[in-house]
Amino acid sequence: MPATAAKSLSLNDIPHPPLTPVVGHTLDLLRDPIGLHMGAAATYGPVYKVKVLGQWRVSLGSADALEFILGDTQKLFSSYEGWDMLHRLFPGGLMLRDFDDHRAHRRIMQAAFRKPVMDAYRARLETATATLLTGWKTDNQFKFFPAIKDMTLRMGAAVFMGLDLDDPRADMLSSAFRAEVAAATSVIRKPVPFTKMARGMAARATLTQNFAMMIPERRAAPGDDFFSQMVLAADEDGNSWNADDLVDHFNFLMMAAHDTTASALTKVAWALATYPDWQDRIITEVDALPAGPIDDTGLASMQATDLVLKEALRLLPPVPLIPRRAVRDFEWQGHIIPAGTWVSATPGTVMMSPEYWTEPEQFDPDRFGPDRQEDRTHKYAWAPFGGGAHKCIGLHFATMQVKIFLAALLKTHRIERSDQTPVNWIRVPIPQPKGGLPVVLRKRAQ
Template sequence: MPTKAALAHIPGPPALPLIGHTLKIARDSYGTQQDYIARYGSVYKTNMLGVWRVNLCGADAMEMVLMDKSRIFSSQGGWDALQRIYPGGLLLQDFDHHRANRRIMQAAFRAAAIRDYRVRMTGAMKTLLDTWPDGEAFCFYTAIKSLTLRLGGAVFMGLPLDGDLANKVNRAIQDEIRAAIAVIRRPVPFTPMWRGVRGRRFLRETFRTLIPERRAQGGDDFFSQMCLATDENGQGWSEDEILDQFNLLIMAAHDTTATALSVMIAALGAHPAWQDRLAQEVANLGDGPLDDDALGKMVQTNLVFREALRLVPPVPFIPRLAVKDFHWKGFDIPAGTSITLNPGVTMLSAEHFSNPTEFDPERFAPGRNEDQSHKFAWSPFGGGAHKCIGMHFSTMQVKLFVATLLRDHRVQLVGKAPEWQRMPIPKPKGGLPVILTKT
């Protein structure tokens, strides 16, 4: 890892001893970065938790790093903080090793499999939403986190919604997520990391016992599909590989969807005209099944989803580790340097989007297409070899939720639209209190 002296030629703000810029960035990550870009340009260094990082800002930097034609940038090295809880997952693999495992993973995301997940999810979604309070305030963010986690048990694992095993699995997943963002990185007893390591052990032991059955009998849930998944040459995964890949997958699907839906509900509450438009779109689908044809007609919902991901992307920063020296924007950057990309700030740039802080879903409509100003102007799912493999699944899940909710409910914010905590995982400050009313 390069020392501060090795990066002396990279501009950046003065850093406090030990903590560097950690607290400042944690308090206001977007505002701080926008200030640093104005002062130092699109290449600058910061110190986070004792590690000097070079920030490469803008859509051009996103394209250069994520397309990575010269195999310079390691995702595994960039996401090193996840290694203890999620080792072996697709996000923490690089180059040929990553490509081989992604080909196997694709089998669990083929169109026929996603249709099976949709069927399984539709009934479960309605059952869970029926448990939400009607006509009284509740915390939407807490509720949607619980809903997506319980849906994960049904769709990802093939478990009953409220079974004892499903509840234990959900607690273990929550412990893992808290550990992944914990400041203390060692499993000191009773710390989040300690609980996360215990949760990981429980999940591995639990799902290892299910692998022989799922391989023998199959199933229409993610875990069964991953047990059976092979690439075009018939190559599949060992038991340990299945467990590693599945463990990361259920975390990623849970938290990102909860964030996206929270942003959408906050926006629909703050912009009732858009809520009316989406409700009318859902009404136009009739009372038939929410199948592929119906979801394909939810064009307005898709615009709102894309705008929500632009305004508050679930992954606002993307880390990488340079494994080779490289040159960018007049700067020589040595191998071993930690790199940070900033898609969240890029998607709020006036360079690509008109009135970028305003909620305006029609910016994605034909005739405007502001997201097409650059290949990476809109990039909430990343890009290149590591582009989110679950992109189409998450879009399907969001549309199912909106259609199920707005068929017979409207949502009202309690108070004004929330501010957003951007790091480490975006969430609404105050939890997003709402009231649902039946129509």
């Protein structure tokens, strides 16, 4: 709610965990953001602050707070200002726009997710997945995460850019995207030579140049790939993007789609290899799919896959903290937060809270099933894709890609862990397993 003028506009009364000299909580956040925030919430309650990169950030840790911040019915919170660490690398991306400007750009982008276009993406995904899986060897240990990162990038080159799977530009894109993502969380925020930020900015320049060269090609001869659809995209009033907007949106979208999908597939692979009874359930529904291309009915029938994916995203959300910056003073639970304050919504802690979930530390996909529906205890109890106006525009595409991959892989193979030692997860910038998640594919008995 808006702040009342009678109260003091200060963060001094908001508690915080002990500070490390110079770096504050920055290293704690990079090492274990969920642990930092779960500990702070347990000690200080749902309103506390942490100091990251020299700035205090107020965290509001409840499902109600998620609804307040992400729903933002009063237009109190700037996503652009919140994601200040991405300004150099991903300017103009959809997530870095606010209010009416964001709404206008999202309406145009929505045209690239219409059903006929999604059907074309699905066909491209199936073909690319089947082809790329032939390169995965049976009965040999390999690290799943780097393998799926390479695969999703090559699938992205086919589906998003219309490139052939063996196009050498895929390797260049992979290197550039990795450099951009690494730079996003670099402690050094200026492109000082030989730093992550310098490498990230050089990678952005390379990507920008390549995307700009593609625009006239796609205008002249559009295909059914995503980039062509973005070039053609217009809202119901005929508004479209200029070349700079196209490059900015596509650069951000490729980064978001590639890294988050690779991470999601890795989490699902970990779950299936660690809990083989769930792998059996998904194999059963894969075997029940009709022969031929998967249609909407087939995707909808993969309900066990939905449960496992939802649980994997609950335990290891792609973005456990969603930053915003207050554009006006506001009040929350008796605290007056002044304009200009960085504010964090914390879906990662909400999705691990016993207030909303039974034994939240346990892997239990049935919690999402019709008999329990724990995700419906609150509108924002389960929010791995954010919410409100900025809810992930590609969530249905991502779910489709996961299902297509599992249908192709599990039709003929099982996935096993090389050993059953617990997996440690790196949380920032995107969840990934330390050691890459060594696995083995086994041919299924037919």
